[in-house]
Amino acid sequence: MALRTAGSVLVVFLWSVTVVLGQDGWSVTYTTQSICTLKGSTVEMTCSYTYPSGTVTSTLWFTKMYDVENYVSLLDDPDYKGRVTYRSDKTNGNTLTITHLRENDSAMYMFRFITDQTGGKFFGSPGVTLSVTDLQVKVTTTWWSTTLTCSTTCTLTGNPTYIWSRNSKNVQEDSSPSYSVYFNTEDSFYCAVKGINSPAVYGPKNTSVSVSPSGGIVEGSSVTLTCSSNANPPVDKYIWYKTKYKNMSMRHSGQRYTIHNISSEDREG
Known part of the structure; x- marks a missing residue:
């Protein structure tokens, strides 16, 4: 049995939940607080922002801050190279798009903007929590x-x-x-x-049994049988049976079966 998938890229768009973070005329509004999506897909995070006066001179999204005022824009982060774009609109909205998501992209994403006014800097925290999962x-x-x-x-x-x-x-x-x-x-x-x-x-394919020690086996000694098969998920239960005159009797469970004090009777089955 094989299981695969095929098709296009999953893109997550979220426009329903509003989260406003701000004070004294400064605010960032995220469309959602959390997203769970799949490895390999594309995600979009959207926000809008307000400020009391001036003109916005710079915007960025980030997950890392090395020290005070040292924010790393995702566009400059080598972990996201070639996978990130920003898109602004005329109503102070901004959209972050990340493609080819990886599980280590799971993080909190925050938006920051700077104006031409003295002290005119602001970012919305907490931001959007992204969880990237494999299927x-x-x-x-x-x-x-x-x-x-x-x-x-x-x-x-x-x-x-x-x-x-x-x-x-x-x-x-x-x-x-x-x-x-x-x-x-x-x-x-x-x-x-x-x-x-x-x-x-x-399901299990290419099932085989190996015998240790190999070669001739002396009566009264011990021998170990090991069953192997190719399966995904791996086989977690092995059952050994002995057949005699078309009758089956269970002898052992587990991938390895050791027969002690082996005798000629054990040749059957």
Whole structure:
């Protein structure tokens, strides 16, 4: 079983919540206080600002301040090189856009502006808290079915739609991140959240057993059997059975099975 996603880039736009921070005619208004979005996507943070007099000469967004009055504009921060743009409008609005988000972009983002008046500097704090999460798939298996769940470390902003495909054919589009399915090992499953990729998920393949020590085994000695398989997520439960005259009996659970005082009876199965 394989799981992938394909499509376009997720862009988060937020225009609903207003957060005003200011005093004495100075203010910064953020459209939201927090955003949770996916690694690899694009995010936009928007604010507006007011000031009592003068003309704005400089604006910037920042997450780092090395010391007093030493703010690092994201445009000059090497961690964001080539991924950040600012956009201003005629009504004292400003939008920060960050593309190709990384998990270490998670931080609080604040807006600062400077006017031509003496002491005419202001920034809004606290700012917008951005949480960047990767899209993982959790697999829950019972005797009768398997449930695949697109999982994130925070609740995604914007109530996204989760799209599941089976062998390249869409089978579910829903606000629920979970999909229950009966599948064959040759099936491929795909999960998408507006085009953001999840890791591949597939059942056990290329299962094999190694024997230690290798070569001839002396009766009365011990031998260790190790089962290996290629799967994602990795196999977490191994069960060893012995067959005799078409009957199966469980002997051990775990990836390794050591048989002590081995005898000729152990050749069967």
